[in-house]
Amino acid sequence: MILLLLTVVPVAAFTPWARNDSAAYVFRDHVTGVLEKRRRKLDALRRKGGDAIIRDAVGRGLHWNALGVAFPRDARDDAFEKFAQTVVAHQPVDRAMLRHDTLAGRRLTAADHDAMRSERRRLATVDADQIGATGDDARNSRRRLAAHDAGRLDATGAAIIDDWGLSFENVTRISLKAHAALGREARKQNLTAGVVEATLLPGDVAAWLASPRLRAALDAYLGAKAYVRTRIGALRLTNRLTAPYSGAEPNLLGYPSGFWHHDRCGRRVKAFLFLHDVKADGRPTLIAEASHRTHYYEYKDLLQSRFSDEYISSNYDVVQLVGPRGGGFLFDTNTIHKGRSDGKRGRTVIIADFMDTRKLYTFKKLRYRGPCGQHRTVKMGGEDIACQSWCRR
Structure with missing residues (x-):
């Protein structure tokens, strides 16, 4: 019976913005409030089925920690773009970084x-x-x-x-x-x-x-x-x-x-x-x-x-x-x-x-x-x- 319960309970996706992650930053008091806002956004995303987006991206090679997200070398993939748009690219500057550096890359002509x-x-x-x-x-x-x-x-x-x-x-x-x-x-x-x-x-x-x-x-x-x-x-x-x-x-x-x-x-x-x-x-x-x-x-x-x-x-x-x-x-x-x-x-x-x-x-x-x-x-x-x-x- 115990084994059955273990197989049924879903494993929560990794949350990079846990309360103790403020220890990764020099200005902890400032970042603590920021992490709380991110957690609320992530929880709202999960209620809308966001866990599937996260798991899909992680399964394709994405890594994330308390500081940011590391995309695989060849990140030209719909899963990564969808993850970026929903989880980490909320401001124009963020989207510019992704467009120029990460998702689009630069192919020499x-x-x-x-x-x-x-x-x-x-x-x-x-x-x-x-x-x-x-x-x-x-x-x-x-x-x-x-x-x-x-x-x-x-x-x-x-x-x-x-x-x-x-x-x-x-x-x-x-x-x-x-x-x-x-x-x-x-x-x-x-x-x-x-x-x-x-x-x-x-x-x-x-x-x-x-x-x-x-x-x-x-x-x-x-x-x-x-x-x-x-x-x-x-x-x-x-x-x-x-x-x-x-x-x-x-x-x-x-x-x-x-x-x-x-x-x-x-x-x-x-x-x-x-x-x-x-x-x-x-x-x-x-x-x-x-x-x-x-x-x-x-x-x-x-x-x-x-x-x-x-x-x-x-x-x-x-x-x-x-x-x-x-x-x-x-x-x-x-x-x-x-x-x-x-x-x-x-x-x-x-x-x-x-x-x-x-x-x-x-x-x-x-x-x-x-x-x-x-x-x-x-x-x-x-x-x-x-x-x-x-x-x-």
């Missing part, structure tokens, strides 16, 4: 492939001039590097670059420009905190932006001619930096990037150039590996994008992005990440952001101020596109 072939031929010639290799050798080397870097981005959310291919002199020139800009910014704001940021011009880092390895990896991951550069800046973390916030309660007044977070813009690539060796004790960037495929439950609310150390370390493999001077890394800013605030050494880096062109203009149309630093956009190797500032730093 014939024109894209032609452009990539043309660019590879040009880069092969540049490589041959620089290293004395034959065109075929340079072309094959560039293809291998592009495939490796884009493959690491796709698999884990980040790719460590041991060498961007810049000369010692070029790194030195870029470093001098960066330190001068950071010094001016620090004096202007009379900063004594542990973080200094300064905007740079494309000409300040032209050698890096023209790096064949950078361009090839971006083409392979975002699609040739499918993206724009949205920001170039220098960042310095000093030994004054001790914690992501000050005071007994968490807040965003100190170093908000010191919390585990995503950048609230879905799929986007940040490239870093190390101006000196960056080691484990030098306040490196940390990532929660393979979290970049997550469609988060909320993008507009900044407080819901900050996650607790305990939850991330318990549910993801944490990787630190370190390397030598002249190297750096690429990472998808949809990956959960943070800048390490403690350490024995400071860190000074150059950062450039790259985003899908169509999504950028969708955000502008929606007046969405998610990703920071979008003050203007500049095409790779093309002319400047004038854009009004639509995002606060």
Whole structure:
């Protein structure tokens, strides 16, 4: 009789918004009320037969946890679209993220492939001039590097670059420009905190932006001619930096990037150039590996994008992005990440952001101020596109 009862009682579908899931977030008091609203919506959906939608999507490979939903690599399926529309895509911004990053994906056109072939031929010639290799050798080397870097981005959310291919002199020139800009910014704001940021011009880092390895990896991951550069800046973390916030309660007044977070813009690539060796004790960037495929439950609310150390370390493999001077890394800013605030050494880096062109203009149309630093956009190797500032730093 007991066995019969066990087979008859239905098993409730997994609820990702349980009361204790607020522990996954830094700002627990704020999120507790949000989770309660989500539970009520989910209960209403289930009363209308929503469990079948959820079970169907989960059976086809969907995963979800306290932070968001992870769709399978090939998510072009009616079950996933129906799940997204009924469970996680309630706001225009959410639907835009799904349309550009998750459900629709981006299939390269014939024109894209032609452009990539043309660019590879040009880069092969540049490589041959620089290293004395034959065109075929340079072309094959560039293809291998592009495939490796884009493959690491796709698999884990980040790719460590041991060498961007810049000369010692070029790194030195870029470093001098960066330190001068950071010094001016620090004096202007009379900063004594542990973080200094300064905007740079494309000409300040032209050698890096023209790096064949950078361009090839971006083409392979975002699609040739499918993206724009949205920001170039220098960042310095000093030994004054001790914690992501000050005071007994968490807040965003100190170093908000010191919390585990995503950048609230879905799929986007940040490239870093190390101006000196960056080691484990030098306040490196940390990532929660393979979290970049997550469609988060909320993008507009900044407080819901900050996650607790305990939850991330318990549910993801944490990787630190370190390397030598002249190297750096690429990472998808949809990956959960943070800048390490403690350490024995400071860190000074150059950062450039790259985003899908169509999504950028969708955000502008929606007046969405998610990703920071979008003050203007500049095409790779093309002319400047004038854009009004639509995002606060």
